[in-house]
Amino acid sequence: MNRLSLNQITTRNWSLPQAVQGCVDAAIPAIGLWRDKVAETGLTRAAKLVRDAGLAVSSLCRGGFLTATGAEGHRAALAENLRALEEAAELGTDTLVMVVGGLPEGSRDLTGSRARVAELLAELAPHAGDFRVRLAIEPLHPMFCADRAVVSTLSQALDLAEQHPVDQVGVVVDSYHVWWDPDLARQIARAGDRIASYQVCDWTLPLPADALLGRGHVGDGHIDFRTLTEQVTAAGYTGFVEVEIFNQQIWDTPGEQTLATLIERHRAHVAQR
Amino acid sequence: MNRLSLNQITTRNWSLPQAVQGCVDAAIPAIGLWRDKVAETGLTRAAKLVRDAGLAVSSLCRGGFLTATGAEGHRAALAENLRALEEAAELGTDTLVMVVGGLPEGSRDLTGSRARVAELLAELAPHAGDFRVRLAIEPLHPMFCADRAVVSTLSQALDLAEQHPVDQVGVVVDSYHVWWDPDLARQIARAGDRIASYQVCDWTLPLPADALLGRGHVGDGHIDFRTLTEQVTAAGYTGFVEVEIFNQQIWDTPGEQTLATLIERHRAHVAQR
Numbered sequence: 001m002n003r004l005s006l007n008q009i010t011t012r013n014w015s016l017p018q019a020v021q022g023c024v025d026a027a028i029p030a031i032g033l034w035r036d037k038v039a040e041t042g043l044t045r046a047a048k049l050v051r052d053a054g055l056a057v058s059s060l061c062r063g064g065f066l067t068a069t070g071a072e073g074h075r076a077a078l079a080e081n082l083r084a085l086e087e088a089a090e091l092g093t094d095t096l097v098m099v100v101g102g103l104p105e106g107s108r109d110l111t112g113s114r115a116r117v118a119e120l121l122a123e124l125a126p127h128a129g130d131f132r133v134r135l136a137i138e139p140l141h142p143m144f145c146a147d148r149a150v151v152s153t154l155s156q157a158l159d160l161a162e163q164h165p166v167d168q169v170g171v172v173v174d175s176y177h178v179w180w181d182p183d184l185a186r187q188i189a190r191a192g193d194r195i196a197s198y199q200v201c202d203w204t205l206p207l208p209a210d211a212l213l214g215r216g217h218v219g220d221g222h223i224d225f226r227t228l229t230e231q232v233t234a235a236g237y238t239g240f241v242e243v244e245i246f247n248q249q250i251w252d253t254p255g256e257q258t259l260a261t262l263i264e265r266h267r268a269h270v271a272q273r
Numbered sequence: 274m275n276r277l278s279l280n281q282i283t284t285r286n287w288s289l290p291q292a293v294q295g296c297v298d299a300a301i302p303a304i305g306l307w308r309d310k311v312a313e314t315g316l317t318r319a320a321k322l323v324r325d326a327g328l329a330v331s332s333l334c335r336g337g338f339l340t341a342t343g344a345e346g347h348r349a350a351l352a353e354n355l356r357a358l359e360e361a362a363e364l365g366t367d368t369l370v371m372v373v374g375g376l377p378e379g380s381r382d383l384t385g386s387r388a389r390v391a392e393l394l395a396e397l398a399p400h401a402g403d404f405r406v407r408l409a410i411e412p413l414h415p416m417f418c419a420d421r422a423v424v425s426t427l428s429q430a431l432d433l434a435e436q437h438p439v440d441q442v443g444v445v446v447d448s449y450h451v452w453w454d455p456d457l458a459r460q461i462a463r464a465g466d467r468i469a470s471y472q473v474c475d476w477t478l479p480l481p482a483d484a485l486l487g488r489g490h491v492g493d494g495h496i497d498f499r500t501l502t503e504q505v506t507a508a509g510y511t512g513f514v515e516v517e518i519f520n521q522q523i524w525d526t527p528g529e530q531t532l533a534t535l536i537e538r539h540r541a542h543v544a545q546r
Contacts, residue, residue, distance in 0.1 A: 108497040114455065143416040145453035146495040147478055156455040180418035182387070182429040205420055207484045222419040224381040 004266045005030035005058040007199065007244035008037055011255040016041040018255065020053045026259040030056040032199075032242045033091060035084060047091050057093035058240040059136065059197050060084065066120040067101035067113040067150060074120070081124050089131040095196045096128070097172055098137050102147040113150045118160055125164040136196035137161055138172035141180075143211060154178050154187040161194050170196030173232055174244070176203055176215050179223045188231045195237040200225065200270065201245040208248070215245045218265040225269040233272070241270055277539045278303035278331040280472065280517035281310055284528040289314040291528065293326045299532040303329040305472075305515045306364060308357060320364050330366035331513040332409065332470050333357065339393040340374035340386040340423060347393070354397050362404040368469045369401070370445055371410050375420040386423045391433055398437040409469035410434055411445035414453075416484060427451050427460040434467050443469030446505055447517070449476055449488050452496045461504045468510040473498065473543065474518040481521070488518045491538040498542040506545070514543055 006028050008019045016037045023031050031050060038046045038060075050057055063084040066077050081096075088096045100117045103110065121135065128135045137157040140149035151157050157171040171194050178184055180203075188195075202221030207214045218225055229241070243262050250258055279301050281292045289310045296304050304323060311319045311333075323330055336357040339350050354369075361369045373390045376383065394408065401408045410430040413422035424430050430444040444467050451457055453476075461468075475494030480487045491498055502514070516535050523531055 103495055108495055110453075110495075110497065141416065142414060142453040143480070143484075146476055151455075152453050153455060159455075180383075180415040180425050182424075182426060182432075203419055207416070207480065209482050211416075211480045211484065222376055222381055222383075224383065227384075 001027065001263065001266070001271065002029055003239070003241050003271070004028050004262065005032055005056070005240035005242040006259065006262065007032035007059070007061070007242045008034055009061070010243055010245045010250065010262070011258055012251040014255045016046050017049055020049050020055060022255050022259055023055055024053050025256070026263060028259065028263070030058045030240045030242070032059040032061060032244065033057055033093070034061045035087060038087060038091065043087055043090055051092060056240065057091050058242050059095040059097050060088040060091055060093050062097040062099050062138075063135065064097075064099040064149075065101040066117045067104055069104050069107070069116070077120055078123060081120075082127055085124075085127055085131045085133050088133040094133055095136050095170075096133050097197060098135050099140065100137065100149050100151045102145065102150060110145070110150060117150060118163070121160055121169060122163065125168040129165065129168045134167060134196050135169045136172045137169065138174060139177055141177040153181055153183070154191065155183060158187060158191055158194060166193055170194045172197040172199060174199040175223050175225065175228055176201050179203055179228065185231055188235050192235050195232060195235060195239075197242060198232050198237055198239065199242045199244045201243060213246045213248050215247050217245065217250070217261055218243065219269045229270050229272075241266065274300065274536065274539070274544065275302055276512075276514050276544070277301050277536065278305055278329070278513035278515040279532065279535065280305035280332070280334070280515045281307055282334070283516055283518045283523065283535070284531055285524040287528045289319050290322055293322050293328060295528050295532055296328055297326050298529070299536060301532065301536070303331040303513045303515070305332040305334060305517065306330055306366070307334045308360060311360060311364065316360055316363055324365060329513065330364050331515050332368040332370050333361040333364055333366050335370040335372050335411075336408065337372040337422075338374040339390045340377055342377050342380070342389070350393055351396060354393075355400055358397075358401055358404045358406050361406040367406055368409050368443075369406050370470060371408050372413065373410065373422050373424045375418065375423060383418070383423060390423060391436070394433055394442060395436065398441040402438065402441045407440060407469050408442045409445045410442065411447060412450055414450040426454055426456070427464065428456060431460060431464055431467060439466055443467045445470040445472060447472040448496050448498065448501055449474050452476055452501065458504055461508050465508050468505060468508060469512075470515060471505050471510055471512065472515045472517045474516065486519045486521050488520050490518065490523070490534055491516065492542045502543050502545075514539065
């Protein structure tokens with residue numbers, strides 16, 4: 001239980017103050033915040049709320065969207081990510097989750113988009129160091145390659161991260177996005193202290209009409225969380241296990257009930273025995 | 274045009290005789306057959322039809338489904354694939370496309386399922402040699418890992434294929450399944466004469482309610498077919514380019530119209546200039 005974190009998208013109908021109170025009531029020690037929810041509450045107030053509640057902030061979601069073309073797109077992406085780094089620092093988290101973005105409208109230049117991600121990461125990394133916040137590159141499931149993230153495997157994320165100091169750029173291991181990868185065990189071992197965040201939710205079928213919302217509670221799907229957690233732990237990761245679920249049915253469930261399920265599933269499938 | 278092949282699932286509402294006639298009328302020189310359509314027509318009659326029409330049979334879809342557990346599941350998979358090999362030989366194709374199967378009901382043992390695939394391939398490979406038909410392992414997009422194919426990357430397919438003589442086990446490069454792979458260029462070059470089939474259709478968004486049916490005509494989506502085809506050609510592949518599309522709207526289109534689109538898109542995006 002002392003490693004469980006609620007990513008607040010999992011209780012999407014809760015405001016930030018409600019999610020903080022929910023964690024306190026359920027004795028969940030950490031929370032992953034989203035920038036839109038922080039903005040709703042106000043940055044200073046949000047930071048004070050989590051601090052006063054004694055919660056750790058396991059991550060801020062999210063920076064990224066680095067694939068825009070042209071000088072203007074480049075400038076805008078840089079500025080937005082600097083703001084996100086500043087917010088992360090103010091909120092007291094050392095981890096900014098980076099969803100790098102998909103192909104620009106009408107583009108088929110996947111190689112070029114991937115090169116732009118590398119370039120912008122190189123610009124951002126020193127700033128991350130200044131803020132003492134780590135850019136955590138999240139490989140997204142290949143089904144999101146065209147529209148959300150051209151970083152599709154842990155190996156690719158590590159190739160990018162290893163260009164920079166370990167305290168500036170790391171990676172996210174999100175079960176939903178990487179569970180299928182035949183090379184996963186080897187890449188997790190390789191990742192070592194590059195693992196900035198371990199996020200969990202399950203692969204459930206069928207995929208819903210909106211493929212983004214197909215994620216299930218840990219234990220409801222096809223992922224072997226016992227093995228995955230052992231691999232992440234063996235790599236040296238000692239941080240929080242953040243539950244991040246995009247699922248309309250779960251969003252429509254009362255938050256208290258969702259948190260009770262999180263705790264039950266964490267005990268059954270994730271927590272070390 | 275002399276390398277274009279119609280995979281008959283693309284004109285799903287056509288019977289095998291209709292698809293053969295459609296290819297003849299459109300001057301498409303090859304066809305990829307499906308076992309259920311062959312069975313509808315009768316194996317001997319189907320073989321005679323394509324032979325008399327002067328069509329090459331670029332592949333038979335499909336063998337596979339090798340992940341069943343238990344002695345009975347094992348025996349059934351072996352028997353079914355031997356039948357498929359025999360049909361392929363009778364139909365005059367040297368390529369049996371293998372969709373290896375997903376996780377067995379209730380299983381989370383992805384590593385175990387992958388090991389079973391390797392075991393059954395080892396049993397089948399010598400028989401493939403006897404029939405002079407190559408088992409063509411098709412890596413499927415990772416979004417089908419749980420329910421259709423635990424072989425998810427070209428690298429993984431090649432690791433399996435390279436255990437066997439090149440004339441017994443090869444791989445399929447299907448644009449839809451592999452286009453996102455950051456390691457793709459390197460793996461295609463590695464594949465060389467292991468490439469038994471090159472299948473094309475485009476990645477279009479949004480994914481439909483049935484994620485299986487989201488494939489689009491070449492040119493309608495996000496894949497750079499010019500680059501992909503160059504890579505496959507540079508690897509030494511000189512066989513057919515088979516258009517295989519699962520898409521309800523395209524299935525509802527008159528076959529003649531679909532074939533006209535195939536030809537137009539092949540010229541615009543695939544054929545060497």
